Amino acid sequence: MPKIIIAGNWKMHKTQAEALEFLQGFKSHLDETPDDREVVLCAPFTALPVLSKTLHGGRIRLGAQNVHWERSGAYTGEISAAMLTELGVHYVVIGHSERRQYFGETDETANLRVISAQKQGLIPILCVGESKAQRDAGETETVIINQIKRGLVDVDQSNLVIAYEPIWAIGTGDTCEATEANRVIGLIREQLSNKDVTIQYGGSVKPDNIDEIMAQPEIDGALVGGASLDAAGFARIVNYR
Numbered sequence: 001m002p003k004i005i006i007a008g009n010w011k012m013h014k015t016q017a018e019a020l021e022f023l024q025g026f027k028s029h030l031d032e033t034p035d036d037r038e039v040v041l042c043a044p045f046t047a048l049p050v051l052s053k054t055l056h057g058g059r060i061r062l063g064a065q066n067v068h069w070e071r072s073g074a075y076t077g078e079i080s081a082a083m084l085t086e087l088g089v090h091y092v093v094i095g096h097s098e099r100r101q102y103f104g105e106t107d108e109t110a111n112l113r114v115i116s117a118q119k120q121g122l123i124p125i126l127c128v129g130e131s132k133a134q135r136d137a138g139e140t141e142t143v144i145i146n147q148i149k150r151g152l153v154d155v156d157q158s159n160l161v162i163a164y165e166p167i168w169a170i171g172t173g174d175t176c177e178a179t180e181a182n183r184v185i186g187l188i189r190e191q192l193s194n195k196d197v198t199i200q201y202g203g204s205v206k207p208d209n210i211d212e213i214m215a216q217p218e219i220d221g222a223l224v225g226g227a228s229l230d231a232a233g234f235a236r237i238v239n240y241r
């Protein structure tokens with residue numbers, strides 16, 4: 001059975017002080033969180049050390065939002081997998097559509113990042129998703145299958161999470177219908193040799209739609225952007241029914 005993973009992706013939000021303030025409001029809600037799910041916070045690099053110290057041994061796992069494929073070297077502005085594991089990071093978001101759109105990342109660089117993350121013991125959360133134009137042109141299936149095939153060349157599927165994030169649903173409030181997300185995630189699973197890979201849905205997940213999303217049989221979790229910034233709201237998402 002795939003593990004259920006609810007992850008918050010804070011993107012470029014929260015200073016260290018704001019991250020600690022969030023935790024104060026969030027942690028008390030975890031008493032109600034069923035044991036069947038993993039809770040992950042993917043924070044900016046600068047907030048990882050303080051979160052790591054505060055979360056040590058607790059219920060919440062730490063995630064980063066990117067990783068380079070080399071162990072070290074002349075790569076100004078980049079972070080290696082070894083630097084992240086040293087901080088107690090367990091997960092790393094890779095190939096997010098914002099990285100692809102604004103920073104020129106491709107399926108090929110996502111693939112290199114996934115492999116280097118796994119080598120260092122990190123669990124990659126590989127993001128895939130089609131644009132509105134691609135969906136309107138009837139290309140959703142082809143786009144997703146290509147992203148999965150190229151992103152997973154030589155990748156060990158036993159330590160892997162995939163997030164299906166239709167680009168048109170990210171930060172727009174325009175959530176993909178839960179049944180449609182379920183259909184595409186089923187298609188992604190068909191491409192995998194390991195059927196127990198956790199496949200999340202991401203794109204305008206909110207407290208008022210998480211129950212329907214998580215009721216879908218193919219959906220094993222959520223990657224939550226904007227709604228993960230508010231402690232009470234993210235707690236409701238994590239504690240979906």
Ligand SMILES: O=C[C@H](O)COP(=O)(O)O
Pocket residue numbers: 009096165169170171172173202203204205223224225226227
């Ligand atoms: O990584 C998270 C996704 O980009 C979704 O963001 P959102 O929940 O703000 O739509």
